[in-house]
Amino acid sequence: MFTKKLKASFYKRPSIIVAPRLLGKILVHKTPEESYSGIIVEVEAYAGTDDEASHAFKGVRESNKVMFEQGGVFYVYFTYGSHFCCNVVTGKAGSGEAVLIRAVEPIGGINSMRVNRKLTDVENKKELILLGNGPGKLCQAMGISKQHNGNSLLEDTVFITEGLRIKPENICTSTRIGISRSVELPWRFYIKNNPYVSKI
DNA sequence: TACTAGATCGGCT
DNA sequence: GCCGATCTAGTAG
Numbered sequence: 233m234f235t236k237k238l239k240a241s242f243y244k245r246p247s248i249i250v251a252p253r254l255l256g257k258i259l260v261h262k263t264p265e266e267s268y269s270g271i272i273v274e275v276e277a278y279a280g281t282d283d284e285a286s287h288a289f290k291g292v293r294e295s296n297k298v299m300f301e302q303g304g305v306f307y308v309y310f311t312y313g314s315h316f317c318c319n320v321v322t323g324k325a326g327s328g329e330a331v332l333i334r335a336v337e338p339i340g341g342i343n344s345m346r347v348n349r350k351l352t353d354v355e356n357k358k359e360l361i362l363l364g365n366g367p368g369k370l371c372q373a374m375g376i377s378k379q380h381n382g383n384s385l386l387e388d389t390v391f392i393t394e395g396l397r398i399k400p401e402n403i404c405t406s407t408r409i410g411i412s413r414s415v416e417l418p419w420r421f422y423i424k425n426n427p428y429v430s431k432i
Numbered sequence: 433t434a435c436t437a438g439a440t441c442g443g444c445t
Numbered sequence: 446g447c448c449g450a451t452c453t454a455g456t457a458g
Contacts, residue, residue: 276450285450295443312451313440319450332450368451410450 236394240386243303243322247329250303250322251277252403252421256396259336261374262389266344268374270336270364271395274422274429276408278319280328284413288328298382300328306390308371308381315368316377320385320392334409334420336364337428338373345373365430398423 238257243250254272261268278286280299287296287309298307302325308318319330338345338360346352349372351359364370371377376390385391402424407415409431422429 278450287450290444293443309450310442311449313442313449315440315451317450334450366451408450412449 238385238392238394240304243320243385244324245303245322246327247277247279247322247331248419250320251275251331251419252405254320254331254333254392255403255421255423256398258339258393258395259333259374260340260391260393261376261380263375266341266375268345269340270338270370270374271428272333272335272392273337273426274333274335275420276332276334277419277421278330278332279419280323283417285408285411285415285417286328286330288330292328296328299330300326301382303329304385306380306383306385308376308378310378312368316371317367318371318376318380332367333370334367335422335428335430336370336374337426338363341374344375348375349373361428365428367430 254275257272259270259272280288288299292300303322305321307321307330308316310316319332321330323329345363349363363373380390383390404422404424405418406420408420
């Protein structure tokens with residue numbers, strides 16, 4: 233389950249194709265001390281320069297240039313003064329597409345995740361959900377930050393492997409969260425009835 | 433349970 | 446200055 237890393241060809245497709253296929257896959261972050269992993273349960277697709285809500289909309293900037301690389305790299309950005317959010321860059325070089333990972337179900341390195349999130353009440357089952365049910369939260373829990381911006385997902389620090397097979401009827405779609413432009417596009421995907429999703 | 437506001441900072445205008 | 450692909454604590458009901 234942890235061994236079959238996704239290949240470059242998986243990522244070199246449009247974000248709208250890649251996003252639902254990431255559900256059920258395993259996001260892994262390896263550090264010398266810990267190996268973090270979690271099942272991806274919620275994502276949002278961001279298209280390139282056509283999508284007003286995308287960071288790529290205004291063209292290449294120093295802050296978003298990673299988005300314009302070819303599919304298969306990690307794009308991490310900092311927002312609201314204190315949060316990191318992580319994306320998987322998809323498509324061909326120059327397209328500026330990415331998939332935002334919004335929530336994970338923790339499976340590996342959970343004790344370290346609790347420490348990172350300062351949720352150390354091991355008896356409290358609800359805290360398990362709070363580790364990764366939001367883009368800022370999962371980055372904090374898994375120790376993902378600016379230093380991972382631009383990392384290749386084909387290497388061994390941050391990568392994604394095969395995981396659960398999610399049936400099409402168990403994939404829900406909705407509009408994206410937390411944006412003010414192109415609000416109507418139904419480009420959020422999440423696993424039906426999964427308690428680790430950030431919002432119904 | 434539901435809503436509101438504050439934290440906090442990098443990048444754009 | 447202002448605003449953001451957010452989170453949390455606080456207050457009210």
